[in-house]
Amino acid sequence: QVKLQESGPGLVKPAETLSLNCTVSGGSISNDYWSWIRQSPDKGLEWIGYISNMGNTKYNPSLRGRVTLSMATSQSQISLKMTAVTAADTAVYYCARQQWLADPFDFWGQGTLVTVSA
Amino acid sequence: ENVLTQSPGTLSLSPGDRATLSCRASQTVTADFVAWFQQRPGQPPRLLISGASTRAPGVPDRFSGSGSGTDFTLVISRLETEDFAVYYCHQHASAPLTFGGGTKVEIK
Numbered sequence: 001q002v003k004l005q006e007s008g009p010g011l012v013k014p015a016e017t018l019s020l021n022c023t024v025s026g027g028s029i030s031n032d033y034w035s036w037i038r039q040s041p042d043k044g045l046e047w048i049g050y051i052s053n054m055g056n057t058k059y060n061p062s063l064r065g066r067v068t069l070s071m072a073t074s075q076s077q078i079s080l081k082m083t084a085v086t087a088a089d090t091a092v093y094y095c096a097r098q099q100w101l102a103d104p105f106d107f108w109g110q111g112t113l114v115t116v117s118a
Numbered sequence: 119e120n121v122l123t124q125s126p127g128t129l130s131l132s133p134g135d136r137a138t139l140s141c142r143a144s145q146t147v148t149a150d151f152v153a154w155f156q157q158r159p160g161q162p163p164r165l166l167i168s169g170a171s172t173r174a175p176g177v178p179d180r181f182s183g184s185g186s187g188t189d190f191t192l193v194i195s196r197l198e199t200e201d202f203a204v205y206y207c208h209q210h211a212s213a214p215l216t217f218g219g220g221t222k223v224e225i226k
Contacts (some may be wrong), residue, residue, distance in 0.1 A: 035215075045163070045206060045217035060214040094162055104153035104210060106174070108162035 002027040004109035018082040022095030033098040034078045040091035120145045122218035130226040137194040141207030151211035
């Protein structure tokens, strides 16, 4: 059973960089596609982007180049960095897995709440 | 961007009732790439249906999905207490991947 666990600061100041990690257990991040998805009352569920097992990335254009995903295979971690955050980036952030892009998100982390506030 | 619009926003029903949830896409989407999720408070979304109509492992057969083109439907044939939750449709055919706004199924 694949398990995903998000971690990172729960509070980030406006204009700073949000950094989160997703640690995967019960499977290898060298396979599959790994996405970050966020959820807020205003925007609902919003896909942020994915990183493939080959390190290829694709991002939601709505985030205007503020996002970078990376992976550390030896640590079984996928990382999210989002620059220049504003209050609109306050959300619960999830990581989730697809076995292939043709497959749906079958495993999700529990999510971590990030609040952007001074 | 393929915008998914779910209706109704809220369904007020009783246990044992039938629930019919709709999802309309702004652009045609291949059914293979349409999924439905259930989300209970404080929990991440849980995959119910993939490929528009295939139940995920462990999902009871009272859940069924159908549809094609731009119109997709999730039916819960007889609501159980644990089914009162929010349901989301999702397309992963084209980037950016998108989700509908959700339908809340609440106890009447």
